[in-house]
Amino acid sequence: xxxxxxxxxxxxxxxxxxxxxxxxxxxxxxxxxxxxxxxxxxxxxxxxxxxxxxxxxxxxxxxxxxxxxxxxxxxxxxxxxxxxxxxxxxxxxxxxxxxxxxxxxxxxxxxxxxxxxxxxxxxxxxxxxxxxxxxxxxxxxxxxxxxxxxxxxxxxxxxxxxxxxxxxxxxxxxxxxxxxxxxxxxxxxxxxxxxxxxxxxxxxxxxxxxxxxxxxxxxxxxxxxxxxxxxxxxxxxxxxxxxxxxxxxxxxxxxxxxxxxxxxxxxxxxxxxxxxxxxxxxxxxxxxxxxxxxxxxxxxxxxxxxxxxxxxxxxxxxxxxxxxxxxxxxxxxxxxxxxxxxxxxxxxxxxxxxxxxxxxxxxxxxxxxxxxxxxxxxxxxxxxxxxxxxxxxxxxxxxxxxxxxxxxxxxxxxxxxxxxxxxxxxxxxxxxxxxxxxxxxxxxxxxxxxxxxxxxxxxxxxxxxxxxxxxxxxxxxxxxxxxxxxxxxxxxxxxxxxxxxxxxxxxxxxxxxxxxxxxxxxxxxxxxxxxxxxxxxxxxxxxxxxxxxxxxxxxxxxxxxxxxxxxxxxxxxxxxxxxxxxxxxxxxxxxxxxxxxxxxxxxxxxxxxxxxxxxxxxxxxxxxxxxxxxxxxxxxxxxxxxxxxxxxxxxxxxxxxxxxxxxxxxxxxxxxxxxxxxxxxxxxxxxxxxxxxxxxxxxxxxxxxxxxxxxxxxxxxxxxxxxxxxxxxxxxxxx
Numbered sequence: 001x002x003x004x005x006x007x008x009x010x011x012x013x014x015x016x017x018x019x020x021x022x023x024x025x026x027x028x029x030x031x032x033x034x035x036x037x038x039x040x041x042x043x044x045x046x047x048x049x050x051x052x053x054x055x056x057x058x059x060x061x062x063x064x065x066x067x068x069x070x071x072x073x074x075x076x077x078x079x080x081x082x083x084x085x086x087x088x089x090x091x092x093x094x095x096x097x098x099x100x101x102x103x104x105x106x107x108x109x110x111x112x113x114x115x116x117x118x119x120x121x122x123x124x125x126x127x128x129x130x131x132x133x134x135x136x137x138x139x140x141x142x143x144x145x146x147x148x149x150x151x152x153x154x155x156x157x158x159x160x161x162x163x164x165x166x167x168x169x170x171x172x173x174x175x176x177x178x179x180x181x182x183x184x185x186x187x188x189x190x191x192x193x194x195x196x197x198x199x200x201x202x203x204x205x206x207x208x209x210x211x212x213x214x215x216x217x218x219x220x221x222x223x224x225x226x227x228x229x230x231x232x233x234x235x236x237x238x239x240x241x242x243x244x245x246x247x248x249x250x251x252x253x254x255x256x257x258x259x260x261x262x263x264x265x266x267x268x269x270x271x272x273x274x275x276x277x278x279x280x281x282x283x284x285x286x287x288x289x290x291x292x293x294x295x296x297x298x299x300x301x302x303x304x305x306x307x308x309x310x311x312x313x314x315x316x317x318x319x320x321x322x323x324x325x326x327x328x329x330x331x332x333x334x335x336x337x338x339x340x341x342x343x344x345x346x347x348x349x350x351x352x353x354x355x356x357x358x359x360x361x362x363x364x365x366x367x368x369x370x371x372x373x374x375x376x377x378x379x380x381x382x383x384x385x386x387x388x389x390x391x392x393x394x395x396x397x398x399x400x401x402x403x404x405x406x407x408x409x410x411x412x413x414x415x416x417x418x419x420x421x422x423x424x425x426x427x428x429x430x431x432x433x434x435x436x437x438x439x440x441x442x443x444x445x446x447x448x449x450x451x452x453x454x455x456x457x458x459x460x461x462x463x464x465x466x467x468x469x470x471x472x473x474x475x476x477x478x479x480x481x482x483x484x485x486x487x488x489x490x491x492x493x494x495x496x497x498x499x500x501x502x503x504x505x506x507x508x509x510x511x512x513x514x515x516x517x518x519x520x521x522x523x524x525x526x527x528x529x530x531x532x533x534x535x536x537x538x539x540x541x542x543x544x545x546x547x548x549x550x551x552x553x554x555x556x557x558x559x560x561x562x563x564x565x566x567x568x569x570x571x572x573x574x575x576x577x578x579x580x581x582x583x584x585x586x587x588x589x590x591x592x593x594x595x596x597x598x599x600x601x602x603x604x605x606x607x608x609x610x611x612x613x614x615x616x617x618x619x620x621x622x623x624x625x626x627x628x629x630x631x632x633x634x635x636x637x638x639x640x641x642x643x644x645x646x647x648x649x650x651x652x653x654x655x656x657x658x659x660x661x662x663x664x665x666x667x668x669x670x671x672x673x674x675x676x677x678x679x680x681x682x683x684x685x686x687x688x689x690x691x692x693x694x695x696x697x698x699x700x701x702x703x704x705x706x707x708x709x710x711x712x713x714x715x716x717x718x719x720x721x722x723x724x725x726x727x728x729x730x731x732x733x734x735x
Contacts, residue, residue: 091640095176132287182236373420597638684723
């Protein structure tokens with residue numbers, strides 16, 4: 001059904017202005033060193049659009065076609081754009097969001113059969129982006145599109161030709177896992193439009209409200225409506241709108257849109273708070289300023305131009321998620337579907353914890369400690385409203401994607417580092433309670449038997465992944481024990497230290513691998529460590545063999561001592577898959593059986609430090625950093641996974657990495673740059689120097705800490721926070 005076309009003459013809505021305080025930009029414009037196109041090809045699944053650090057809005061182009069390659073909405077090899085929507089996921093492999101999509105056109109517009117629909121051709125020659133900014137030319141309409149963002153608002157600037165033009169608002173279209181349940185569009189006057197889009201997909205109940213203000217009145221508008229039926233039942237109404245303008249040559253129209261998960265009034269308040277003016281350049285400068293401030297927390301000198309771009313793009317990617325999830329007034333929608341108030345803190349969502357607990361969250365403890373405090377408070381609020389800590393929470397929903405209870409290491413790490421003012425006693429209570437839900441994902445069997453049997457079904461887990469669950473739970477239990485020990489909770493600590501040793505129960509001396517067991521305690525027959533089976537999460541037996549970050553010495557003993565451990569670790573990197581092997585999509589960035597494209601492998605290179613062979617750590621680090629991270633669209637060897645792929649690179653390029661992400665130690669590697677300075681919140685600077693490092697000098701001859709010879713294979717959190725100077729003497733000779 002189409003409503004009558006209306007000529008609107010209502011006056012502009014005036015908004016109260018506000019002041020946005022930002023610090024002075026650093027001398028170097030680091031935002032321009034960011035290449036948002038890295039990861040938009042191959043399996044990176046990133047998007048190139050505009051966003052503020054950890055912002056609620058991710059304003060980015062959509063190619064208009066579904067498919068795994070287009071999970072983020074955009075795939076570099078494509079040549080079409082079908083809209084610019086305000087929400088996207090960064091490299092998750094999950095196809096959801098693409099909410100509140102606008103598209104400028106001239107009439108008549110180009111339309112293809114579904115699913116593409118109304119679109120335009122474009123060329124990468126007329127496309128550019130950096131941190132907080134995106135630009136493209138729409139060839140079919142001779143329109144330039146520019147995007148920038150505040151935390152909760154997207155600002156689009158369209159430069160039109162002389163033509164009869166229109167701006168299309170599409171709320172009905174859904175791609176990949178997403179499905180539209182209901183939509184609403186209300187035209188308030190000649191420049192203000194509001195509404196909502198309700199959808200389901202990876203998150204089963206997504207509610208997104210918006211308020212849009214155009215910078216000049218549209219002349220006419222029309223709204224198309226259609227009924228939505230899901231499973232044969234009426235679900236709601238699909239609404240799309242068209243706003244018509246007669247444009248002169250080079251005329252610019254701004255589309256300012258705020259979003260909210262609470263209500264339309266919240267979206268309006270967000271717009272008033274963050275984008276009171278029709279001034280694209282103002283908000284672009286603001287975005288550049290904020291990004292420069294955040295990126296300058298790590299300063300590097302030397303290296304090639306590509307290395308510097310890779311580093312600052314990785315730092316940028318690490319700050320796209322988690323995402324802000326409360327309005328400017330602190331209101332947010334919880335997993336209980338009620339509206340809650342964040343008082344003095346910000347609520348966050350989009351936690352890819354199976355990935356990010358490994359390196360991204362430890363990185364935040366240095367560059368974003370205030371946000372770490374808010375993230376822990378977000379976990380505790382989620383626990384209060386959902387009955388357990390989040391596994392993979394998103395858009396106010398628990399997706400139950402992946403495994404473990406990995407909010408625990410994030411909480412424990414923050415507590416042990418003395419970060420924030422969250423309630424530690426309540427946090428430990430939430431950790432213990434979440435680890436003791438017997439009916440959830442085999443926890444009861446794990447507690448009783450010491451492992452999760454592979455032949456028992458679990459209503460909470462669509463995938464079996466029994467072996468992986470056992471190993472992940474053991475690490476999380478160690479983190480609970482560590483935190484409880486530090487708090488003087490001896491009984492809790494003893495219980496969970498004991499549980500953390502459950503990894504030993506799935507080691508089979510006969511196969512020399514971690515090996516699935518059934519409910520009778522029998523190891524799975526005909527186990528092949530090369531195979532990707534339902535019992536191991538997105539990996540094979542080789543890759544999950546090493547998932548004992550908390551007790552490497554115990555793992556060495558299990559294998560039979562250091563010599564056997566070294567032999568097996570060497571085989572990990574030299575035993576190549578057969579040429580006929582049909583590797584799954586998550587096994588990328590392969591070096592032997594090591595898969596850098598997926599997270600379970602990420603700490604493995606650093607295990608050589610634990611057996612006195614750091615030169616092998618240094619060799620493989622150089623290989624990965626120089627070959628698997630590149631300044632090009634296909635420059636990531638696997639899913640970005642909300643910052644984890646990039647956080648690995650940031651730590652490794654600085655010369656150290658959290659092999660154990662909770663005990664406050666960092667294994668030394670080999671830095672990528674001659675000089676690195678980590679500017680800490682306590683006013684001190686942790687400095688890493690490697691004057692002779694280059695693509696040949698990849699080995700460490702010796703190390704000094706504060707000018708004194710240093711022989712440990714690791715540094716500590718306290719040494720970093722003390723503002724120490726760590727100096728590497730580099731050589732091209734194997735040491």
